[in-house]
Amino acid sequence: MTVPRSPAPGTAPPEQSGPDALAAEQEQPWLRLDKRMLLVHPVDEAVKLLPVLLISLVVGTQSGNHYWGLLVLTGLVAYAIARWLTTSYRIGPVHVQLRTGVFQRKVLSVPRNRIRSVDVEAGLLHRVLGLSVVRIGTGQRAEKPGESARFELNALDARLVPALREALLFAHGSTDSPGASEPAPAPPAVEIAHWSPSWVRYAPLSTTGVLTVAAAVGLVFQYGLGQRVADSDTISEGLDVLRGWGVAAAVTIGVVALVAIASALACVRYLLTFGNLTVTDDGRVLHVSHGLLRTRQTTLDRARLRGTSLREPLLLRMAGAARLDAVMTGVSADQRFSSMLLPQAPHAEVRRMESLVLRADDSTPLRMHGPAARRRRYSRALLPFAALAAAAGVAGAVGAPIGWPVWTAVAILAVAAGLLAHDRYRGLGHATPPGRLVTRHGSLDRGRHTVDADGIVAWTVRQTFFQRRAGVATVIAATPAGTGHYDVIDLPADEAWALVEAVTPGAGDAWTRSV
Known part of the structure; x- marks a missing residue:
């Protein structure tokens, strides 16, 4: 067996297993991130500590000692250099390992056969310097709040990332023999969806803008600027004018102003986040790319695709729009953007995309309960x-x-x-087309979920006290993908195990025989 001893930065040796591979992996050198990150880390740290820089600037101006700002900036640069010097990684045939920590050392090791996602991001400065941020996920949830279950290589040469992503996601399998064949080249990709600027009209129909306004107000008050703003002459004069117009007019104007500001912020965020979105399909993977300033690329392996979730919140539904997510094994539904296929878009476009992803025209009508x-x-x-x-x-x-x-x-x-x-x-209903379960429920946040029968690992039929009195039950399909379970709510109790039997032949029948 031959194992690469010293791979080039950003490359990955073939995935292998066994004692020989582990022994050879330990002899591989640890690699540093690209040196161009020495230009990025100081900027990142300065943005994170912008309030500290502003305070140091104010203190230096008032005291006449302008070295305060220089000292803080020097400290940020020194810390960024220390981060680069203390961060290293190793991509072996068995594990992907990352060493980090300036003051507290940490080593994160991920078995390559547990890698479930490789996401690629690039901020504006990263793109200028030709770098990318690679995030490797295993589908495991963090055990503690704020603790990440995946690791990040920030950053690698962008030219090396496609081959690295291909090797980490699709090189599973044994290559112990010297004559092991190389993975077959990927077939040509076909674009199945493309973002349209007209979709931005759906951005105000979410809570993004309101949350952005609330976050900005909270930030202002957190740093003690809220009282100064409230006491400013402009605000005081504006409040006096509103009092003269009456309470009803003041409230109306305030609501209109909040809606206008929140809508504008939501539109800007939507454009920056989802602009230039494209979805391609080569028969093996779905590749989602989006973003204007900060780009993000997500690769969804069709071998791990277990269905789709079509989300229709009330306001989006009233506007004839929806959004689409993939139900992926090993990718939790709460991972931001990791399973997104389409953001807020016309309902017809979302349904067309859903059919292409599922490779089926799912026109089976839902059965009411x-x-x-x-x-x-x-x-x-x-x-x-x-x-x-x-x-x-x-x-x-x-x-x-x-x-x-x-x-x-x-x-x-x-x-x-x-x-x-x-x-x-x-909005309540379900269907059992061949090989799938389709369930829909909700009003304010309606969701229509389609799950492959092969992805369902367990069934539960649950009845609360009031459900028993009403003669209904909730059927829960457990799966290692997406949210972890998908529910058929308030189904007539005498139809519950028939549904299970229709989706997973033999499961409902086994229950019937046992009772």
């Missing part, structure tokens, strides 16, 4: 308001001042709850 499921949605939506109306009636009977505004508010909220219950029932 019957009157018991409908009653449960209306009862859970309206009972709280019925109780509130009863409480208001009792309070009015004993002399409490319950005026028409209270009854009007209760009536409006009850009507809204009834409409929500109606929409939730309309």
Whole structure:
């Protein structure tokens, strides 16, 4: 057996196993990241510690000692150089290893046969310098909050990354014999989706802009600038004008201003994040690339594809839009962008993309779950308001001042709850096309999930006390992909194991025989 002893930076030897491979791996040298990162690390650290730099600048200006800023900047540069000197990696035939830490040393070792994703990113400065950030994921969740279950090579020469990604993702298998054949070359890729600038109109229909505004306000107050802004002459004069217009006008203007700012920020973020998005398919992998300033490339192995999730939040659904994610083994659904196929886009485009990814025209109509499921949605939506109306009636009977505004508010909220219950029932359903389970539920955040039968590893039929009384049950399909489970909610109980049998022949029948 021949094992490369000293691979070039950014390359990977063939994946192997066994004692000989492990012994040869230990003799391989540790490699450093590209020297051009010495230009990037100081900038990254300066951005992270921008408040500290600003404070040092203010202190230096007020004290007349301008060396404060210079000292802080020198410290950032020294720390960046120390990070580069103390970071090294080794790509062996058995493991991928990373050593990091300026003050506390840490070695992260990932078996190559456990690698599930290789994501590539490049910020603006990385792109100028010809570098890329490679993140290797194993699909494992972090054991502690803030702890990462994958490691990052920041950064490698961008020209070496495609071959490295190919080797890490698709070189699984034994090559112990000297005459082992090389992996077959990838077939030509076909573009199956391309981003359109018109899609930006869907960006304001998410909470991104509002969250950005909230984060900016929190940051301002965190560094003690909020009170200064509030006490400024401009803000004071603006508040005086609004008081003269009345409370209703002030609230209306405030809401309109918030919506306008949040929408603008959401559109800018959408353009920067998803601009130039393309999705290609070579029959073996789906390659997703997007971003204007910071680019991101994600490779989804079709061998690990277990289905799709079509998300339709209420506002997007009202605008005729949706977004699409892949259900991938070893890629958790909470990993940001790692399984995204399409961002907010027209519903017809999302469904077309879904058919191409699944390689099937999934036109099977969903089966509704019957009157018991409908009653449960209306009862859970309206009972709280019925109780509130009863409480208001009792309070009015004993002399409490319950005026028409209270009854009007209760009536409006009850009507809204009834409409929500109606929409939730309309969105509830399932289908069992050959080899797949399709389930849909929700209203404010509706999701339609399609999961391959081969990816389902276990079934659970669950009934709460109230479900037993209503004669319905929830069927849970467990899978090592995506969210880990996909539920068929409030299905008639006598149809639960028939559904299991339809998706996984023999599973439901075995249960029936056991009872």
